[in-house]
Amino acid sequence: MKESRAVRESSADSTGVLAASSPIPVRSSAPFADGRALRPSTKVLPEHARGHNRSLVLQTLYTAGQQSRADVARGTGLTRVTVSDLVTELMAEGLVIETGQREGTRPGKPATLLDIDRGAFQIVGMDLSQYSVFRGAVLDLDGKILSRAEIPLAGSIGADAVEKVLTLTERLVELSTAPILGIGIGSPGVVDLSGVVLTAPNLGWTDVHLRQMLAERFGAPIVVANDANAAVLAEHSFGDANGDMMLVKVGHGVGAGLLLGGTPLFGSHFAAGEIGHVVVGTDGGAECSCGKFGCLETWLATPRLDAKLELTTTPTEARMVLREAGQRLGIALAPVVGALNLAEIVLSGPPELLDGPLIEATLETLRNRTMAEFHGDLALRLTTLGDDIVLRGAAVMVISAQLGVS
Amino acid sequence: MKESRAVRESSADSTGVLAASSPIPVRSSAPFADGRALRPSTKVLPEHARGHNRSLVLQTLYTAGQQSRADVARGTGLTRVTVSDLVTELMAEGLVIETGQREGTRPGKPATLLDIDRGAFQIVGMDLSQYSVFRGAVLDLDGKILSRAEIPLAGSIGADAVEKVLTLTERLVELSTAPILGIGIGSPGVVDLSGVVLTAPNLGWTDVHLRQMLAERFGAPIVVANDANAAVLAEHSFGDANGDMMLVKVGHGVGAGLLLGGTPLFGSHFAAGEIGHVVVGTDGGAECSCGKFGCLETWLATPRLDAKLELTTTPTEARMVLREAGQRLGIALAPVVGALNLAEIVLSGPPELLDGPLIEATLETLRNRTMAEFHGDLALRLTTLGDDIVLRGAAVMVISAQLGVS
DNA sequence: GACCGAGTTGGTAAGCTCAACTAACAAACA
DNA sequence: TGTTTGTTAGTTGAGCTTACCAACTCGGTC
Numbered sequence: 087m088k089e090s091r092a093v094r095e096s097s098a099d100s101t102g103v104l105a106a107s108s109p110i111p112v113r114s115s116a117p118f119a120d121g122r123a124l125r126p127s128t129k130v131l132p133e134h135a136r137g138h139n140r141s142l143v144l145q146t147l148y149t150a151g152q153q154s155r156a157d158v159a160r161g162t163g164l165t166r167v168t169v170s171d172l173v174t175e176l177m178a179e180g181l182v183i184e185t186g187q188r189e190g191t192r193p194g195k196p197a198t199l200l201d202i203d204r205g206a207f208q209i210v211g212m213d214l215s216q217y218s219v220f221r222g223a224v225l226d227l228d229g230k231i232l233s234r235a236e237i238p239l240a241g242s243i244g245a246d247a248v249e250k251v252l253t254l255t256e257r258l259v260e261l262s263t264a265p266i267l268g269i270g271i272g273s274p275g276v277v278d279l280s281g282v283v284l285t286a287p288n289l290g291w292t293d294v295h296l297r298q299m300l301a302e303r304f305g306a307p308i309v310v311a312n313d314a315n316a317a318v319l320a321e322h323s324f325g326d327a328n329g330d331m332m333l334v335k336v337g338h339g340v341g342a343g344l345l346l347g348g349t350p351l352f353g354s355h356f357a358a359g360e361i362g363h364v365v366v367g368t369d370g371g372a373e374c375s376c377g378k379f380g381c382l383e384t385w386l387a388t389p390r391l392d393a394k395l396e397l398t399t400t401p402t403e404a405r406m407v408l409r410e411a412g413q414r415l416g417i418a419l420a421p422v423v424g425a426l427n428l429a430e431i432v433l434s435g436p437p438e439l440l441d442g443p444l445i446e447a448t449l450e451t452l453r454n455r456t457m458a459e460f461h462g463d464l465a466l467r468l469t470t471l472g473d474d475i476v477l478r479g480a481a482v483m484v485i486s487a488q489l490g491v492s
Numbered sequence: 493m494k495e496s497r498a499v500r501e502s503s504a505d506s507t508g509v510l511a512a513s514s515p516i517p518v519r520s521s522a523p524f525a526d527g528r529a530l531r532p533s534t535k536v537l538p539e540h541a542r543g544h545n546r547s548l549v550l551q552t553l554y555t556a557g558q559q560s561r562a563d564v565a566r567g568t569g570l571t572r573v574t575v576s577d578l579v580t581e582l583m584a585e586g587l588v589i590e591t592g593q594r595e596g597t598r599p600g601k602p603a604t605l606l607d608i609d610r611g612a613f614q615i616v617g618m619d620l621s622q623y624s625v626f627r628g629a630v631l632d633l634d635g636k637i638l639s640r641a642e643i644p645l646a647g648s649i650g651a652d653a654v655e656k657v658l659t660l661t662e663r664l665v666e667l668s669t670a671p672i673l674g675i676g677i678g679s680p681g682v683v684d685l686s687g688v689v690l691t692a693p694n695l696g697w698t699d700v701h702l703r704q705m706l707a708e709r710f711g712a713p714i715v716v717a718n719d720a721n722a723a724v725l726a727e728h729s730f731g732d733a734n735g736d737m738m739l740v741k742v743g744h745g746v747g748a749g750l751l752l753g754g755t756p757l758f759g760s761h762f763a764a765g766e767i768g769h770v771v772v773g774t775d776g777g778a779e780c781s782c783g784k785f786g787c788l789e790t791w792l793a794t795p796r797l798d799a800k801l802e803l804t805t806t807p808t809e810a811r812m813v814l815r816e817a818g819q820r821l822g823i824a825l826a827p828v829v830g831a832l833n834l835a836e837i838v839l840s841g842p843p844e845l846l847d848g849p850l851i852e853a854t855l856e857t858l859r860n861r862t863m864a865e866f867h868g869d870l871a872l873r874l875t876t877l878g879d880d881i882v883l884r885g886a887a888v889m890v891i892s893a894q895l896g897v898s
Numbered sequence: 899g900a901c902c903g904a905g906t907t908g909g910t911a912a913g914c915t916c917a918a919c920t921a922a923c924a925a926a927c928a
Numbered sequence: 929t930g931t932t933t934g935t936t937a938g939t940t941g942a943g944c945t946t947a948c949c950a951a952c953t954c955g956g957t958c
Contacts, residue, residue: 129569130544132917132942135536139943142535156908163535168943170909194907195951276866285865329760332831342831351752353833354735357866364830365861367774368823376863417774421827424770425738425748427759455771457782459691460682460763538917538942545918562933574918576934600932601926 136172139164141490143172147182147202148227148491154188154197173200180206181489204228207267210258211480212251214289215274215313217338220250222258223474225481229324231474233261243290251296252303259304268307268488269300270480272316274339278356281310288338309483314359315350316479318343320471321432323482323492329429332422333469334361334415336435340383346426362387366418385414391439405443412444416451423464424456430465434475441468542578545570547896549578553588553608554633554897560594560603579606586612587895610634613673616664617886618657620695621680621719623744626656628664629880631887635730637880639667649696657702658709665710673894674713675706676886678722680745684762687716694744715889720765721756722885724749726877727838729888729898735835738828739875740767740821742841746789752832768793772824791820797845811849818850822857829870830862836871840881847874 139162146161147153155173159166176182181203188197204227212222221236237254239247255269273296275286281297283289300308318333322345333343342359344351351358362383363376371380372390384390391411398404419431433440433448449466456464469475486492545568552567553559561579565572582588587609594603610633618628627642643660645653661675679702681692687703689695706714724739728751739749748765750757757764768789769782777786778796790796797817804810825837839846839854855872862870875881892898 127548129548129918130541131919132538132541132940135538135541136942138536142533154908165944166909167911167945171943191953192907193905193951193953195909195949197908344831346752346757347755349753351832354835355833355866355869357863358833359831360833360863360866361827361830363863364827366827369774378860418827421767421770421772421824422831424767425750425765425828426757426831427761427764427766429760454784457763457766457769460761460766463761535943537944538915542917560933571919572934573920573936577917597928598932599926599928599930601924601934603933 137490139168140172140176143169144176144181144202144489145491147200148489151201152185152199153201154199156197158200202227205264208232208262208264209267209481209484210255210262210269211477211484212254212258212269212271213313213316213474213476213480214251215272215335215337215476217288220254221473221477222254223477223481224258224262225478227267227485229320229478229481229485231477232263233258235261243288247289247291248294248296248299252300255300255304266304266306268309268484269304270316270482270484271296271300271308271310272313272476272480273310274313274341276355276357276360277310277312277315279352281308283310284356307484307488309480309487311350311480311483312341312343312356312359313476313479314341314343315352316343316483317434317469317471317475318345318432318479319350319482319486319492320475320479321434321469322348324471324478325432325469327430327432327465330426331430331432332419332426332428333432333434334419336386336433336440337388340386344426361418361422364418366414382414382418386411388436388439408439408443409447411439412447413451415444416448416455419448420452420455423452423461427460428464430467432467432469434469434471437468543896545574546578546582549575550582550587550608550895551897553606554895557607558591558605559607560605562603564606608633611670614638614668614670615673615887615890616661616668616675617883617890618660618664618675618677619719619722619880619882619886620657621678621741621743621882623694626660627879627883628660629883629887630664630668631884633673633891635726635884635887635891637883638669639664641667649694653695653697654700654702654705658706661706661710672710672712674715674890675710676722676888676890677702677706677714677716678719678882678886679716680719680747682761682763682766683716683718683721685758687714689716690762713890713894715886715893717756717886717889718747718749718762718765719882719885720747720749721758722749722889723840723875723877723881724751724838724885725756725888725892725898726881726885727840727875728754730877730884731838731875733836733838733871736832737836737838738825738832738834739838739840740825742792742839742846743794746792750832767824767828770824772820788820788824792817794842794845814845814849815853817845818853819857821850822854822861825854826858826861829858829867833866834870836873838873838875840875840877843874 142162143158146158155169156166159169173182182200183203185199185201188199207227209225211225212220214220218239219236220239223231223234225231235254235257237250242250259266273283273286274288275291276284278284283291283294283296285292297308297310314333314335317335321327321333330346335341340362342361344359363381365378365380366382366385367380372384373379374381374384394407395404398407433445445466471478482492548568549564552564561575562572565575579588588606589609591605591607594605613633615631617631618626620626624645625642626645629637629640631637641660641663643656648656665672679689679692680694681697682690684690689697689700689702691698703714703716720739720741723741727733727739736752741747746768748767750765769787771784771786772788772791773786778790779785780787780790800813801810804813839851851872851874877884888898
């Protein structure tokens, strides 16, 4: 029989009363502080561990780039031997290449530098969340946009709209100049984890098996997710955010994506982030398309804002309109900030509307309505990724799904 | 060299255009849909996998109880051999025992039943969130309370209050009749992951290293967390909730704990759930101790509610007071429900206040202010765990930390 | 200035350990 | 005889340690 593992793991000295009276022969297998899931649900085999370590090596090369095997070993905590083995595997798959020897003069054998072969694969990303057009692009592994294509919606809904997605995908695939790693799609509405668009009112979609349809047509991995969820991934990967963040996407509708502990939040019915139809404030508001009064969208959606701005005659009036919209956003977000203790909120949408009075008013309102000591360092800013945020987020989803990297 | 892993993992048929033109030699190592963390951060060794599987076996026995090795193997997906090995280890540690043979008549060798040795260890749990008293209990592994102790706070704050915690702990340890698995504490205020109470205004605590102090005095594993976070764990373990949930704790203050995807949310600065000082509504409100007007606590905290009820003369008036409080809670929670797409909200606090008009008004308000199609099946209810919820949550933290089970 | 040994760093090869697996089998039942 | 349980024996896979060679710098020596 094996030696018992009856070893105390507590870091305390053995002077306490318990030490004398009651041995505690249990090792900590899932420290609470680690934030690990509470209930283990599936078995783990050594090969799963290998997959994880493989991604770890890939991740290190992806973010740092141009490193030797020894560098990667130091960075990951794995041994040089193990890293060599994993790298051999990754090179055989064409994902990693040797890029020559390290410059500069130092003792020891010169290092052979490695990097992800950033030209080896390309990604197709699509944004279905625009009002009148489906936009798509071919991107490289770094998320750089190599070529673009778009297709006007021209009022298409239902199956017609699906057909346009397929057409656009085909066009993008033809534009690609390297093997396609996968196809990522950011769709409006509620999307489940298997790539079914459960509901997308603007497109007239209900239970559209988008992922399956694309997979049947194109023999490539497909990832479909909500547009705001895609956007928050883009912001996470290409921005410099670290903590828990929320991305609020303002357009014809208003939606949000949440990234908590580095993991996207989908919600119990995949409808997380659907804040557009939450009523804001206790003093009425305009009637919303959903039938309620004073939904966030009635305050913030771009058509409504544009209409209100049309009616203004002076810059001061326009400023007040924008400030009010910002305040309403702050009112809606305050409880969320309080409940989640967010580090960062990013806005995505037309900068001419969002930047300036609106975002300033939102931040003021948030500060006035939450505890400064918890949320004083909350950052609120506009995305730097502009209109391509969903596209690029869709690419991140593919990279993440296929390589375990982001 | 090893065989290349250039195997297509897409489930699509090989008829798509990509199948012909561009092989996609990448396996999915971290499927997006799995909800796994985006960026792998630490290496994983085989022994980590073993720890996981060990917890998996323990979890199966913990929840199902009275199972044979073969049952566990079927339940977990591990082989009988592996389960046998793990069980041998767990029995050597005294965590698992054989409880005899299975009754009933069926073909084959009779099964030897196993179970967690539910009397092998006891847990000390404490609730520091009550207004005038520290309460504690000794619990068994099932979370059943075996004995209780409490110590009046008598206005103690700061170091005096810490001393009372130590005294109460000592008393509880003496009350225990089996080895102590660990000591769990639910404290008010903001608690970081290493068990430091960063701030707890009511107790006059700032940066109190509670875990460390207890660990030095008692040679046992200590877990300290926010009271509402502990409570939500209790509700998760002993209630029958499944999806993402939020527990709102109403007392002298108002706080919340969130459990998303089975994992507690701590927030970027460990202040998740601190919703008591979020301003509710846009029509003023009473002045709060924090200086703002109309914080959730001014509407909902029990002293305020009691005071308002004192002023009422008729049941109808009292009812209106409670309904207003409920509405305010609904107003505050609506954006959170929208953003997180919660499955369940549980209230903890005095039933005579919360149950009835208040909770009804909260649910009505939530329904009126969010999209029914996303949140129509949102459950809102009172906890069934009563006053012991934090105590029992503290025990769950210990069990989770030490055994990886809950 | 050329040379040579010592020290340093990078990468690989051989063999070990651990953990889960498959295959096979004995025990105990209908 | 067939079924189910649990164990024994041996295999596979993954990362580890140990040991080694390769290729460089540095500093002393001829």
